[in-house]
Amino acid sequence: MGKAFVLGFVTAIATMTAAVCFFVMSGALPAGQDSKPSRLEKWVAKRSLEATMRREAQGLENPLQPTDDNLTAGIALYRVHCQVCHGGTEGGVSSIARGLTPNAPQLAKDGVEDDPEGVIYWKVVHGIRFTGMPAFSETLSAREMWQIALFAKHMDSLPPGARSAWLAGKAAP
Ligand code: HEC
Numbered sequence: 001m002g003k004a005f006v007l008g009f010v011t012a013i014a015t016m017t018a019a020v021c022f023f024v025m026s027g028a029l030p031a032g033q034d035s036k037p038s039r040l041e042k043w044v045a046k047r048s049l050e051a052t053m054r055r056e057a058q059g060l061e062n063p064l065q066p067t068d069d070n071l072t073a074g075i076a077l078y079r080v081h082c083q084v085c086h087g088g089t090e091g092g093v094s095s096i097a098r099g100l101t102p103n104a105p106q107l108a109k110d111g112v113e114d115d116p117e118g119v120i121y122w123k124v125v126h127g128i129r130f131t132g133m134p135a136f137s138e139t140l141s142a143r144e145m146w147q148i149a150l151f152a153k154h155m156d157s158l159p160p161g162a163r164s165a166w167l168a169g170k171a172a173p
Helices: 003-025 039-056 068-081 117-126 142-153 160-167
Strands: none
Touching (some): 068 142, 068 160, 117 142
């Protein structure tokens, strides 16, 4: 490799680094929740999340059975910890959910029943970086988080007891 090539290469890297620093420090990058992400940002975030799920959520199996007791416990926990962002049985979207970018999916309409329970559980445990989705690992037990994942997975196919608790807008303790 000639000296000129190496010098050119180093200069190009230095110029690019300076340009990125200048761009970041100029304040041109949106900082608010109310600015919509670009297609590139969405593409990168989605692919990256999917790849992490393939690596880390594989083989996570729910130890709990979908009984009325477990589902009803999941409903009660969902109301306290999730409903403000992910919605209840009928349509109203909270101001908190409206103010988030990316949006918090309203799970009764746009559910996660197709996702493996391990993926739902992983997201509850760890949250989703750079979004409004919180991690619950420090506030809920593994059993509670599996109960919530169980409910999210069966939201559209609840057995009668759990279904009436969900539709009643409250869950028996
Ligand atoms: C403060 C608002 C907020 C709370 C509270 C919250 N979430 Fe979320 N959640 C979000 C947002 C925003 C996203 C979208 C993240 C994204 O687009 O990657 C999300 C994404 C998810 C997803 C992935 C949805 C999909 O379509 O793949 C699941 C599952 C989920 N949340 C479950 C829960 C559960 C269960 C709880 C309660 C234990 C909860 N969330 C609490 C904001 C919240």
